[in-house]
Amino acid sequence: MLTETLDQKTYENLVTVAYRKSKPFCYSCCKEVKEKNCSSCSSDDNMRLLDGVGVEYGIEWVIEHLVSENCAPIDDEYAKESLTSCYEETVKIGWIEYDMMSAIEILDPISYRIALDEYMDSLRADGEIVEVDGDDYWVSDIERFVELNLEEAA
Numbered sequence: 581m582l583t584e585t586l587d588q589k590t591y592e593n594l595v596t597v598a599y600r601k602s603k604p605f606c607y608s609c610c611k612e613v614k615e616k617n618c619s620s621c622s623s624d625d626n627m628r629l630l631d632g633v634g635v636e637y638g639i640e641w642v643i644e645h646l647v648s649e650n651c652a653p654i655d656d657e658y659a660k661e662s663l664t665s666c667y668e669e670t671v672k673i674g675w676i677e678y679d680m681m682s683a684i685e686i687l688d689p690i691s692y693r694i695a696l697d698e699y700m701d702s703l704r705a706d707g708e709i710v711e712v713d714g715d716d717y718w719v720s721d722i723e724r725f726v727e728l729n730l731e732e733a734a
């Protein structure tokens with residue numbers, strides 16, 4: 581859950597942006613709600629509508645969608661490059677020379693996978709990245725997205 585991994589202020593700002601970018605929607609009447617309550621059935625138990633995406637209860641899915649649309653997920657390549665720069669030496673097998681991580685990737689894919697996962701875990705533990713809907717994102721990217729959108733509306 582993002583509530584546990586992001587700092588409170590960033591999460592609250594994300595919620596604010598998510599509410600601004602989505603609209604209340606009455607499921608029973610199948611229509612947009614202009615005020616707090618539905619004009620037909622006066623229910624305030626509204627879903628959130630995101631144009632062109634869908635309509636669901638809750639705000640978490642809106643946040644997940646906004647992050648995945650506006651921030652770039654971190655892929656394995658990033659972790660590999662970072663780890664490669666930690667091991668400057670190369671390995672030579674016969675006449676073939678590899679950087680350390682590429683050699684491990686070929687020789688022991690499981691150990692390689694564990695090294696990448698542990699590296700990403702350390703970034704998560706440091707609060708530098710967060711997992712959103714199965715992908716990892718830079719917290720700084722999310723903060724930038726939030727700042728831009730809060731400014732636009734101000």
Ligand SMILES: [Zn+2]
Pocket residue numbers: 606607608609610618619620621622623
């Ligand atoms: Zn209604």
